[in-house]
Amino acid sequence: MRKYAFGTALIAVPLLIALAGPLVAGEPGPRAVSFTAGGGHWLGTDFTGRDVWRQVLLGGRSVVLVAIAATVLAYALALPLALAAALTGRAWWEEVLLRPLDVLIAVPSLLLVLLVATALEPGPGGLALLVGVAAVPDVARVVHAAAVEAAARPVVEALRLHGESWWRIAFDQVTRTIRRTVAADAGTRLVGALYLVATAAFLGVGVQPDAADWAVMVDRNRPGLFLQPWAVVVPALLVAGLSTGTNLLFDAALHRAGGKEVRR
Amino acid sequence: MTEPELVRVDRLGVAVGGRTLVDGVSLRVRPGRVTALVGPSGSGKTTTALALLGVYPDGARVTGTVTGGMPGTGRPGAPGPGAVRVGHVPQHPATVLNPARRVGVLLRDLARVHGGGPEAVRRALKDAELTDVEGVLSRYPHQLSGGQQQRVVLAQALLTGARVIVADEPTTGQDPGTAARVAALFGRLVARGTGLLLLSHDLRTVRELADEVVVLEAGRTVRTGPPADVLPAAEEPAPSAPSRSGRPEPGPVRLSVTGLTARHPGGAAVLHDVGLTLRAGECLALVGRSGSGKTTLGRCLAGLHPRHDGSVRLDGEPLPRSVRRRGRRGLSAVQYVFQDARSTFADHRPVLDQVARAAVRLRGRSPSEAADEARTLLAALGLDPAKASRPPAGLSGGELQRAALARALVVDPAVLVCDEITSGLDTDTRTAILARLAERRDRTGLALLFISHDLAAVGALADAVVTMAEGRLVTGPPARATECQTPGLTSPA
Numbered sequence: 001m002r003k004y005a006f007g008t009a010l011i012a013v014p015l016l017i018a019l020a021g022p023l024v025a026g027e028p029g030p031r032a033v034s035f036t037a038g039g040g041h042w043l044g045t046d047f048t049g050r051d052v053w054r055q056v057l058l059g060g061r062s063v064v065l066v067a068i069a070a071t072v073l074a075y076a077l078a079l080p081l082a083l084a085a086a087l088t089g090r091a092w093w094e095e096v097l098l099r100p101l102d103v104l105i106a107v108p109s110l111l112l113v114l115l116v117a118t119a120l121e122p123g124p125g126g127l128a129l130l131v132g133v134a135a136v137p138d139v140a141r142v143v144h145a146a147a148v149e150a151a152a153r154p155v156v157e158a159l160r161l162h163g164e165s166w167w168r169i170a171f172d173q174v175t176r177t178i179r180r181t182v183a184a185d186a187g188t189r190l191v192g193a194l195y196l197v198a199t200a201a202f203l204g205v206g207v208q209p210d211a212a213d214w215a216v217m218v219d220r221n222r223p224g225l226f227l228q229p230w231a232v233v234v235p236a237l238l239v240a241g242l243s244t245g246t247n248l249l250f251d252a253a254l255h256r257a258g259g260k261e262v263r264r
Numbered sequence: 265m266t267e268p269e270l271v272r273v274d275r276l277g278v279a280v281g282g283r284t285l286v287d288g289v290s291l292r293v294r295p296g297r298v299t300a301l302v303g304p305s306g307s308g309k310t311t312t313a314l315a316l317l318g319v320y321p322d323g324a325r326v327t328g329t330v331t332g333g334m335p336g337t338g339r340p341g342a343p344g345p346g347a348v349r350v351g352h353v354p355q356h357p358a359t360v361l362n363p364a365r366r367v368g369v370l371l372r373d374l375a376r377v378h379g380g381g382p383e384a385v386r387r388a389l390k391d392a393e394l395t396d397v398e399g400v401l402s403r404y405p406h407q408l409s410g411g412q413q414q415r416v417v418l419a420q421a422l423l424t425g426a427r428v429i430v431a432d433e434p435t436t437g438q439d440p441g442t443a444a445r446v447a448a449l450f451g452r453l454v455a456r457g458t459g460l461l462l463l464s465h466d467l468r469t470v471r472e473l474a475d476e477v478v479v480l481e482a483g484r485t486v487r488t489g490p491p492a493d494v495l496p497a498a499e500e501p502a503p504s505a506p507s508r509s510g511r512p513e514p515g516p517v518r519l520s521v522t523g524l525t526a527r528h529p530g531g532a533a534v535l536h537d538v539g540l541t542l543r544a545g546e547c548l549a550l551v552g553r554s555g556s557g558k559t560t561l562g563r564c565l566a567g568l569h570p571r572h573d574g575s576v577r578l579d580g581e582p583l584p585r586s587v588r589r590r591g592r593r594g595l596s597a598v599q600y601v602f603q604d605a606r607s608t609f610a611d612h613r614p615v616l617d618q619v620a621r622a623a624v625r626l627r628g629r630s631p632s633e634a635a636d637e638a639r640t641l642l643a644a645l646g647l648d649p650a651k652a653s654r655p656p657a658g659l660s661g662g663e664l665q666r667a668a669l670a671r672a673l674v675v676d677p678a679v680l681v682c683d684e685i686t687s688g689l690d691t692d693t694r695t696a697i698l699a700r701l702a703e704r705r706d707r708t709g710l711a712l713l714f715i716s717h718d719l720a721a722v723g724a725l726a727d728a729v730v731t732m733a734e735g736r737l738v739t740g741p742p743a744r745a746t747e748c749q750t751p752g753l754t755s756p757a
Contacts, residue, residue, distance in 0.1 A: 089570075089588060157568050158608035160587045162671065163595045163625035173610055 003252045010245030014238040018060025025057040035224035035231070043230040046221050048210055052231045058212035059235065064242065066128045067193040071186060073132030074193075078139035079182075083170040085140075086147035098144060101137035109134035110199055117205040127200070131193050142185045143178065150177035180254055187247035194239055214239055269294055270332055270348050270428050270459045271316055277327035278311050278320060285311045285321070287483040288328070292476070293428050293459040298450075300462040300470045300491070303480035304690040305662025306651075309463045312480070313430045316350045316461065348428055351421020355433040355661070355688075356604075357413040361405035367416055368401030374423045384423060391456075392419040393449050409554070411442060415449075428459040435466045436687050438554070438717060447472055465662075465690050467495055511706050514727070515544030516579075518711045519565070519598070519679050523574035526560050526735075534560045535572070535735045542679060544709035547701075549716060549726035557735040558715045559603070562681040565713065566600035578678065596626040599677035603684040605668035609656040615664070616642070616652040619671045626675040634674070641670045646696045662689045669697065673704065681713045686721045698724050 031049040038044070043052035085097040104112075112134050116122075122130060150156070151174050159169050175182070198215025210220070214235035221231035271293040278286040286308040293299050293316070301309045311321065315330050332347050354360055362370060368385075375384045389397050392415040400412055408416065414434065421429055431450060435443035447469045454460050454473070464470050470477060470491060477494045479487040487494040519542040526535040534557050542548055550558050563569040565576055567587030576583045578597050584590050590598075602608045609618055616638055623634035639649040645666040656664060665685055672680060682701075686694045698721055704710045716722050722729060731738045 089586070154602055154604065154607040155610055157587070158602065158671075159610075161566060161568070161595060161600060162622035162675065163592055164621070165625075176610075176612060 004249065007245045007248030007252055010241045010248065012245075014060060014242040014245075015064070017057060017238065018064040021057035021060050025054050028054065035221075035227040037228055037230075043234060044228040046217065046231045047224060052217075052228075052234065055212045055217060055231075056214070056234055056238070059214045059217055060238065062124055062211070063194060063197065063214045063239070066124055066131070066197055067190055069125075069128035070131035070135065070193040070197075071190045073129065074135035074139050074189060075182075075186065077133070078136045079143055079175070080170075081136075082140040082143035083147055083174060086144050086151045087166065087170055087174065098140065101140055105137040105141070109196060113196060113200050114203060114205055117200060127197060131196050134196070135189055135193065139185065139189065143182060146178040146181040147174050150174045153177070183250040183254060184247070187243060187250060190246060191239070191243040194243070271350065271461075272331045273312070273315060273328070274331070275328040276312060276315055276330065277325075278308075278315070279325045280321050280323055285324075285483055286315075289478070289480065289483070289485050290328075291461075291478050291488075293461050294475075295427065295459050296454055296457050297475045298454055298460045298462055298473045300464060300474035300477045301480060302464060302467070302470055302477060302495075302690075303486075304693060305465075305665075305688065306482075306660035307480040308483040309480055310432060310660075311483075313432060313461055313463055314352075316428065316430055317352055349424055349426045350428045350430060351418070351424060351426030353414060353417050353421060353429060353431045353434060355436060357410070357417040358405055360417055361413060363405055366402060366404055367408070370405075371401070371416075371419060371423060374420055378424050380423065385419075388419040388422040389415075391422050391453065392416070393452075394419065411438070411446070414446070418453075426458075428461065429453070430461045430463070432463045433465065433688065434462070435464065435469045440717070440719065442554075443469060465688065467691070471495060512545055512709075514546040515709050517541050518544050518579060519713075520577045520580075521565070521574070524561070524564060524572055524576065525574055526557075526564050526569055526572035529571070533735065535564070537574070538735075538737050540730065540737065542711045542713060544678070544711055545705055546728075547705055547712040547714055547726045549714045549722040549729045550732060551716065551719070551722060551729060552732035556732045558732050559683055560735075561732065562600060562683050562713060562715055565679070565681055566598055567594075568600065592626055596675040597678045598681070599672035599675060599679070600681045601668050601672045601683060601685050603687070605664040606656060606661060608668055609664060611656050613655060614653050615656055615659060615667045616649060619652070619667055619674055622671050623674045638670060638674055641674055642667065645670055645700055646693055662693060665689060666693070666697065676708070677710065679711045679713070681715070683715045684717065686716060686718045694718075694721065701725060 029051055032045045032051075034045060034047050034049045036045050036049075043056065046052050046055060081097060081101075085094045088094055088097075109131075113127075113130050116130055117127070120126065151169075156169060156173060159173060194215050198213070198219050208216075210216075217235040218232055218239070221228075225232050269292045273289065273291045275288045275290055276286055277284070277288055289308070289312050291299055291301070291312070301312060303309055314320065315326075318330075320326055352360070361367075365373075371385045371388070372382070375381060375388075378384075386397075389400075394400055394412065394415045400408060400416065405413060405416070418429070429450075434450065435446050438446065443466065450460060450462070451473055460473070462470065462473060474491045477487075477489065477491050478485055479494055519540075521541070522539045524535055524538040525533055527533050538561060540548065550561065552558055560569055564572045567583070567585065567590050570586035572585060576585075578594070583594055583598065587595065609615060616635065619642065620629075620631065620634035620638040623629045623637055624631055627634075629637065639652075642649050642652050647663055647666045647670070651659060651663065652667060659667065665688060669682070669685060680701075686697065689697065701710075701712060702725060705712055712725070714722065714725055
């Protein structure tokens with residue numbers, strides 16, 4: 001259990017603040033001067049003179065939920081697609097499945113998000129959908145590359161020879177073989193999703209540019225970094241704790257699952 | 265026995281989770297001498313040998329002492345006072361070579377760590393008797409043959425200044441000529457003063473090399489002494505061939521292959537215009553050197569190598585080239601047993617479940633019926649079903665090989681392709697498996713294609729022998745095979 005302790009501690013704080021923060025934030029106080037420290041604001045004030053601590057309490061829920069939903073969605077779409085391509089064994093079918101994604105990869109995801117969001121003005125749900133779909137080509141490529149190797153192993157040949165179903169080969173065997181790669185990738189995707197949402201917000205898309213949102217806070221409070229660092233440092237630390245902690249927990253869980261493979 | 269000892273193991277006991285792997289084993293390794301560990305698969309040979317390297321299974325409780333071996337759990341660094349460096353040549357040498365680096369770089373790095381230069385590398389390669397040195401140094405490990413990988417690993421061990429070498433099944437799965445060359449190599453190494461701990465099923469090699477033999481059974485020492493005293497008489501008879509008389513006549517043609525030409529992805533042909541027929545109740549042995557295309561032929565028949573032309577017919581009906589397009593009936597009709605059994609089992613499920621699963625999928629059995637059938641079959645092949653309830657990591661290579669055979673037989677195939685299934689098995693197990701296959705063949709009319717280097721097994725089971733050379737079938741047994749079946753040259757597995 002000790003190996004889970006560090007990872008749990010790292011994600012506990014951001015998760016707790018994200019989920020319970022809005023309940024304890026209370027009413028907004030009067031605005032103060034931008035980027036000041038003290039004066040009853042123990043983390044100072046932000047670029048519009050609001051209390052940073054209150055913004056931190058309010059700003060987690062949207063980021064965390066949108067980023068997690070987007071990452072889950074990206075995998076829900078990309079994993080079956082990549083596995084289907086890796087397991088088909090027919091080159092033309094692999095092309096049909098993956099080639100269109102390569103076209104999407106050529107379009108920067110920020111541009112994609114901006115274009116669609118400007119046209120449709122989505123809410124948080126729509127933004128999660130958009131960010132998730134934008135990540136599909138990247139995720140599919142990584143999963144496909146790992147799965148092609150895993151699908152060529154003798155154990156998969158043996159399963160085919162014994163008439164095993166596609167589902168079980170794909171999800172029980174191949175996905176299990178590549179789970180470390182997938183877990184590592186998922187950790188970076190989560191961070192990527194967080195900052196894609198933030199960048200879009202910075203350009204006025206998706207989240208309001210002055211919204212209480214950790215990622216937006218990091219972006220918008222940067223000009224005052226040397227006057228009042230907490231408005232940037234605290235939300236950045238919370239985001240970093242969330243992603244690092246997630247990665248550590250994945251690693252710890254996978255390490256135990258794989259521990260028996262080491263010795264024969 | 266007055267020579268100094270390099271390593272001594274006293275009353276070693278290793279237990280994992282209440283299960284005893286090794287129980288009170290003692291042995292000595294002396295300079296210029298060979299100590300052999302023999303015994304059935306799963307008897308604790310590898311666990312004992314790894315103790316010399318200071319490596320134990322995860323969570324093992326260790327009793328007894330190892331004096332002179334490597335310190336602690338595989339920690340790198342200089343051995344402690346009075347200790348010597350121990351090198352390891354595992355059964356599958358590729359597993360210890362870094363696949364991402366060229367052999368030359370691997371060896372030079374190792375030499376630098378141990379304070380040697382290019383001349384140390386050259387000396388180690390010369391001692392390991394590696395030919396085509398320049399070619400080997402510029403390649404990646406996966407581009408080398410199994411024999412070359414073995415010698416590179418040996419050279420690595422020598423570079424680290426190892427005075428004791430642990431060799432795990434160095435001659436397993438090789439044709440008799442190659443096995444003899446490997447044995448001679450180790451013989452010369454020992455003559456220069458190295459101590460060798462040899463783990464082997466190959467009693468011929470053990471007899472030839474060993475000064476002292478420790479026979480293990482279920483983790484305990486059952487006999488110790490010079491080979492002549494503890495091993496069975498020099499030439500154990502090959503498992504007696506069930507004569508054709510008294511056996512049912514071969515049935516109708518089951519499998520017919522014509523004009524089979526197979527290619528590698530690059531386009532190079534590996535099989536040229538191969539043709540053969542296999543009748544029900546017949547066993548055809550396929551022999552030939554490594555790399556001659558035997559395995560590719562077996563994989564073509566099983567649908568695992570779809571890049572081929574020509575026709576493969578089962579009972580007159582063409583079989584789809586790829587395993588993906590063979591339905592339930594096509595799959596259960598032709599089964600294939602892989603050479604490396606461990607790599608064909610998923611490591612997160614009990615072996616028994618994986619064996620039973622084949623009957624569920626291909627014969628429509630319910631899970632409980634399938635489990636019963638699998639248990640019966642495993643027991644008949646000499647594998648304790650309780651042991652088979654563990655995941656593959658809890659079974660030895662030989663035990664998995666039997667499980668792999670059970671996994672193919674449980675679907676009741678019409679044609680079975682066996683690729684080197686007796687390598688890595690001790691004599692008793694091998695005899696039991698061959699008897700089981702012969703019984704299946706005679707009772708249910710199973711047609712067997714038996715790919716093997718093990719000429720004693722071929723002699724016991726096969727009705728006819730064909731030889732493959734450079735991707736072509738040469739009808740009839742090779743001159744060497746006939747020679748090898750004379751008593752003096754029989755190769756016990």
